[in-house]
Amino acid sequence: MTGALLLAMLIAPAASALACLLVRTPFKPEKLNLAASIVVFAAAVPLTVLSGSGPYRYWDNYIVIDMPGAWIALCTAIVYLLASIYAVGYMRLLAEEAERLWSFYALFSTFALTILLTTVMNNAGLYWIAIELTTLVSTFLVGFERAAESMEAAWKYIVIVSAGISLALLGTILFYWSGSFVLGPVYDMTWDNLQLAAAKMNPLLVGVAYLLVLIGYGTKVGLAPMHTWLPDAHSESPAPVSAMLSGALLNGAMLGIVRYLEICDVSGIGHLARAALVALGVLSLFIGALFIVRQDGVKRLMAYSSVEHMGVVALGFGFGGLFGIAGALYHMLNHSLNKSLMFFGAGNVMRGFGTKEIRSIRGVWTRLPVQGTLWLAGAAAITGAPPFGLFLSELVILRAGLQRAFDWAVYVMILLLMVIFVGFLNHFREMYFDQEPQTETKLLELSRWCVAPMWFALAPLLLFGIWWPHGLWDHFAAISRVLSVGHP
Amino acid sequence: MLLAHLDPLASSIFSLLAIVSLLLAFVMLGSRWLNNYLYAFGAESWVIAVLSAAIGFYGGYPELYYIAILTVLFRGLLLPYLIWRMLRRLNATLEIHEILQPSSALVVGALSVVFALVVSYRLGLSLGLLGTVTVLAFTVMLSMKLIGFLMLAVRHEAISQVLGLLLLENGMFLGAQMLIPGMPILIEIVILFDLLIVVACFGVLVQLLASHAGSTSSLELKRLIG
Numbered sequence: 001m002t003g004a005l006l007l008a009m010l011i012a013p014a015a016s017a018l019a020c021l022l023v024r025t026p027f028k029p030e031k032l033n034l035a036a037s038i039v040v041f042a043a044a045v046p047l048t049v050l051s052g053s054g055p056y057r058y059w060d061n062y063i064v065i066d067m068p069g070a071w072i073a074l075c076t077a078i079v080y081l082l083a084s085i086y087a088v089g090y091m092r093l094l095a096e097e098a099e100r101l102w103s104f105y106a107l108f109s110t111f112a113l114t115i116l117l118t119t120v121m122n123n124a125g126l127y128w129i130a131i132e133l134t135t136l137v138s139t140f141l142v143g144f145e146r147a148a149e150s151m152e153a154a155w156k157y158i159v160i161v162s163a164g165i166s167l168a169l170l171g172t173i174l175f176y177w178s179g180s181f182v183l184g185p186v187y188d189m190t191w192d193n194l195q196l197a198a199a200k201m202n203p204l205l206v207g208v209a210y211l212l213v214l215i216g217y218g219t220k221v222g223l224a225p226m227h228t229w230l231p232d233a234h235s236e237s238p239a240p241v242s243a244m245l246s247g248a249l250l251n252g253a254m255l256g257i258v259r260y261l262e263i264c265d266v267s268g269i270g271h272l273a274r275a276a277l278v279a280l281g282v283l284s285l286f287i288g289a290l291f292i293v294r295q296d297g298v299k300r301l302m303a304y305s306s307v308e309h310m311g312v313v314a315l316g317f318g319f320g321g322l323f324g325i326a327g328a329l330y331h332m333l334n335h336s337l338n339k340s341l342m343f344f345g346a347g348n349v350m351r352g353f354g355t356k357e358i359r360s361i362r363g364v365w366t367r368l369p370v371q372g373t374l375w376l377a378g379a380a381a382i383t384g385a386p387p388f389g390l391f392l393s394e395l396v397i398l399r400a401g402l403q404r405a406f407d408w409a410v411y412v413m414i415l416l417l418m419v420i421f422v423g424f425l426n427h428f429r430e431m432y433f434d435q436e437p438q439t440e441t442k443l444l445e446l447s448r449w450c451v452a453p454m455w456f457a458l459a460p461l462l463l464f465g466i467w468w469p470h471g472l473w474d475h476f477a478a479i480s481r482v483l484s485v486g487h488p
Numbered sequence: 489m490l491l492a493h494l495d496p497l498a499s500s501i502f503s504l505l506a507i508v509s510l511l512l513a514f515v516m517l518g519s520r521w522l523n524n525y526l527y528a529f530g531a532e533s534w535v536i537a538v539l540s541a542a543i544g545f546y547g548g549y550p551e552l553y554y555i556a557i558l559t560v561l562f563r564g565l566l567l568p569y570l571i572w573r574m575l576r577r578l579n580a581t582l583e584i585h586e587i588l589q590p591s592s593a594l595v596v597g598a599l600s601v602v603f604a605l606v607v608s609y610r611l612g613l614s615l616g617l618l619g620t621v622t623v624l625a626f627t628v629m630l631s632m633k634l635i636g637f638l639m640l641a642v643r644h645e646a647i648s649q650v651l652g653l654l655l656l657e658n659g660m661f662l663g664a665q666m667l668i669p670g671m672p673i674l675i676e677i678v679i680l681f682d683l684l685i686v687v688a689c690f691g692v693l694v695q696l697l698a699s700h701a702g703s704t705s706s707l708e709l710k711r712l713i714g
Contacts, residue, residue: 159706173671
C-alpha cells in the first residue's frame with residue numbers, strides 16, 4: 001500500500017514533467033502540472049498517516065518512508081498543490097513568456113519531484129544528491145523571467161548554495177569515515193546504520209562532521225549568516241516558485257539537519273550540536289528582524305520572514321524534547337501554508353500595481369478588497385498573532401526552550417518576534433492605510449486562480465490556530481520519540 | 489582503515505600524489521590567466537585519477553580502477569572541454585577583477601594550509617592515527633576546500649567561480665578516495681554524473697548571464713541588495 005502510494009507520489013510529477021516536454025503548447029502543461037500536484041497531495045496524506053506503522057524501506061534500502069520524512073513530504077505536497085493552482089492564474093499574466101510556459105511547468109514538476117525525493121532518501125549520500133538536484137532545477141526557475149535581476153539572483157543562488165552544500169558533502173564523507181571505524185570500510189550509509197554506529201564514533205570527528213553538515217544544509221535552509229542567496233532568489237523568481245522555495249524546499253533541507261542531529265545525540269555530542277543549531281536559529285531571527293524593519297521590496301520582506309521562520313524551526317529542533325519537536329513540525333506546516341499565502345498575495349499585488357517596491361504600493365484594500373483582506377489576515381498570521389496556527393506553534397517552541405535550559409534563547413526569541421511583529425505589520429499599515437499619491441481608486445481585476453489558493457491556505461491556518469487536532473499531537477509525539485533516541 | 493597500515497612505498501606514492509594536487513591548487517590560486525586555471529584543474533584531475541588507481545592497487549579495491557577511468561573521462565577531459573568551450577564563447581582570457589593580488593592570495597592560501605594542518609593534527613591525535621598518511625590526506629582535502637573558497641571569494645569572473653567550485657569538489661573527491669576507499673561505487677558514480685550536470689547548468693547560466701545581465705563578473709552583479 002505504502003509502496004503504491006510512494007510510486008504515485010513520485011511518478012506523477014515525473015510524468016507531468018515529461019508530458020510537458022512533449023506537449024509544448026501554452027495551456028496543456030498547466031493542467032498536467034495541476035493534475036500531478038493533486039495526485040501528489042492525494043498520495044501524501046495517506047502516506048503520512050501510514051508512516052506511523054513504518055518505517056517502510058524500498059529498493060535495497062535506499063528509499064524509506066518514515067514519520068519525519070513523510071511529514072515533510074506532506075508539507076511539500078500542500079505547497080505544491082497550492083502553488084500549482086496559483087501558477088495557472090499567475091503565469092498567464094506573464095504574457096511575454098507564453099511561448100516558454102511548457103518549460104516552466106516541466107521545471108516546476110521536476111522541482112517538486114526533487115524536493116519529494118529528499119524526503120524519502122534513506123542514504124546520506126543520496127540525500128545530498130537530491131538536495132543538489134533541487135538547486136539545479138530551481139536555479140532555472142529563479143531565472144525564468146530572464147530579466148537582469150532574475151539572472152543575477154539565479155547566479156548568486158547556484159554559486160552560494162553549491163559552495164554551501166559542498167561543505168555538507170565534506171561533512172557526509174566525514175560521517176562515513178567515522179562510521180567506517182565501527183562498521184568496517186564498506187557499509188551502506190543509511191540513517192539507521194549511522195545511528196547504530198554513532199555511540200562508538202569518535203566525538204571530535206562527529207563534531208567536525210556535524211558542523212560542516214550544519215553549515216552546508218543550513219545554507220540551503222537559509223539560516224543566517226548563510227542566508228544571503230535567499231532574499232534574492234525568493235524575490236526575483238515568479239511567485240509560485242517563491243512559494244515552493246520557501247514553503248517546501250527549506251523544510252526539505254531542514255530534514256537533513258534533523259537527521260544528523262539525531263546521530264549526534266546518540267554519539268554523545270548532542271549538547272554541542274543543539275547549541276550550534278540554537279545559535280544559528282537566534283542569529284537568523286536577528287538578521288530577519290533587522291532586514292524586515294528596513295525593507296522596501298515586498299517579496300524581499302517575505303523572504304526575510306522565511307529566514308526568521310526557519311530560525312524558529314531551528315530553535316524548535318535545537319531545543320528538542322516533545323514540545324520542541326512537535327512545535328517545530330507544526331510550525332513547518334503552518335509556515336508552509338502561511339508563506340504560500342503571503343507570496344501569492346505579494347505576486348498579485350506586484351502584478352496589480354506593477355512594482356515590487358513597498359513605497360509605491362498604496363491603497364491595497366480599496367483596490368483589491370478580497371485579496372487585500374486575505375493578505376492582511378496572512379500578514380497578521382505570519383507575525384505570530386493569534387488566532388492563527390503560527391501563534392500556537394511558536395508558543396509551544398517557547399515552552400520547549402524554557403524546559404530545556406535554553407532560557408536565554410527564549411528571551412531573545414520573544415524580543416525579536418516582537419520587533420518583527422511591529423516591523424512587518426508597519427509595512428502593511430503603509431500599504432493599506434497610507435495616503436495614495438494619486439487619487440485614482442480603480443479596482444484591479446484578478447483571476448479566480450490567483451485568489452482561490454489564498455482561501456485554501458488561510459482556512460486551515462485559522463483552523464489550526466483555534467484547534468490543534470488531537471490526532472496530530474499524537475503523530476508529533478510519535479515523531480518526537482523517533483527523533484529523540486539519544487536525547488533524554 | 490587502509491591508510492593506517494600501508495607499506496612505505498605505497499604511502500610515499502599516496503603522499504606524493506596528494507601533494508602534487510595541492511600544488512596544482514596553488515597554481516590555480518596564483519595565476520591570472522583563465523586558461524592556466526583550466527590546465528591546472530585538468531592536470532589535478534589526472535593526478536587524482538592516478539591516485540584512485542594506486543589506492544585500488546594497494547588497497548585491493550578493484551572497483552577503484554573504474555572510478556579512475558571515469559575520473560579521467562569526466563574530470564580530466566569532459567569538464568575541462570566544457571569549460572574551455574565556455575571560455576571561448578565568452579572571449580574571457582584574464583581575471584581582471586581581483587580583490588587580492590595573486591601573490592597575496594598565495595600567502596593566504598599558505599596560511600589556510602597551516603590551519604588545515606592544525607585541524608588534521610588534532611583529529612589525527614584524537615583518532616590515534618598520527619604518523620600515518622591520514623593526517624596528510626585530511627590536510628590536503630581541507631586545504632583544497634579552503635583554497636577553493638578563497639578563489640570563490642577573491643575572483644569575480646564567472647568561469648573562475650565555476651572552477652573554484654570544481655576545486656572544492658576535487659579536494660573532497662581526493663580526500664574521499666584516501667580516507668574511505670570503500671565508499672559504495674554507486675554513490676561515487678552518481679556524484680560524478682551530478683558534477684557533469686552541475687557544469688552543464690553553469691554553462692547555460694553563464695550564457696544567460698552574459699546575454700541578459702550584460703556581464704559575467706560578479707562585481708557587476710549588485711542590483712539586488714538589502
